[in-house]
Amino acid sequence: EPEVTQTPSHQVTQMGQEVILRCVPISNHLYFYWYRQILGQKVEFLVSFYNNEISEKSEIFDDQFSVERPDGSNFTLKIRSTKLEDSAMYFCARGHQGAGYTFGSGTRLTVV
Amino acid sequence: QQQVKQSPQSLIVQKGGISIINCAYENTAFDYFPWYQQFPGKGPALLIAIRPDVSEKKEGRFTISFNKSAKQFSLHIMDSQPGDSATYFCAASNGGDYKLSFGAGTTVTVRA
Numbered sequence: 001e002p003e004v005t006q007t008p009s010h011q012v013t014q015m016g017q018e019v020i021l022r023c024v025p026i027s028n029h030l031y032f033y034w035y036r037q038i039l040g041q042k043v044e045f046l047v048s049f050y051n052n053e054i055s056e057k058s059e060i061f062d063d064q065f066s067v068e069r070p071d072g073s074n075f076t077l078k079i080r081s082t083k084l085e086d087s088a089m090y091f092c093a094r095g096h097q098g099a100g101y102t103f104g105s106g107t108r109l110t111v112v
Numbered sequence: 113q114q115q116v117k118q119s120p121q122s123l124i125v126q127k128g129g130i131s132i133i134n135c136a137y138e139n140t141a142f143d144y145f146p147w148y149q150q151f152p153g154k155g156p157a158l159l160i161a162i163r164p165d166v167s168e169k170k171e172g173r174f175t176i177s178f179n180k181s182a183k184q185f186s187l188h189i190m191d192s193q194p195g196d197s198a199t200y201f202c203a204a205s206n207g208g209d210y211k212l213s214f215g216a217g218t219t220v221t222v223r224a
Contacts, residue, residue: 102158105154
């Protein structure tokens, strides 16, 4: 059973539409992250979320992005108005208190 | 600004051979250096990690060598197997719970 479950596994959306990517990190952890990976490129940090607040964000994480933990379990990444260049794999991860991360299997977002 | 540089981009090794991947970092505040293995369509999976207080760490066929003065670290895969064929990413962070800066990745192909 995966420790971090992401849904959907693949989403296709029209440019300009809003998308919400979901993550369910099993176990009660404080640190959560979103990363993205454009096809064939390296994994890039987007945002870290600690104790239900954003603790750090990258320059990629502009006003079009937001994160929430609406019900204390699910962890969401919202892109308000998608652009073609948002097409990528998006990975949720949870921290292990100094012992590294567990990544989910990712959501492939395709913006057309 | 590329905080972690990884080489080579790809390598091919015969079954039973040794795969060596090198990384160099710039930020002297980094104190956690993990390696991730990624199969197509999957999220990165933590393989092995090291902190700068040791120069080498071995787990099974995987060994990290760390040179603090040179700001370099490397992954050695001994007795490479076809199942090791994957993309390997080095990464670094300032503390195990903070954002990871990833290298560009190395695609390893093990020929039977």
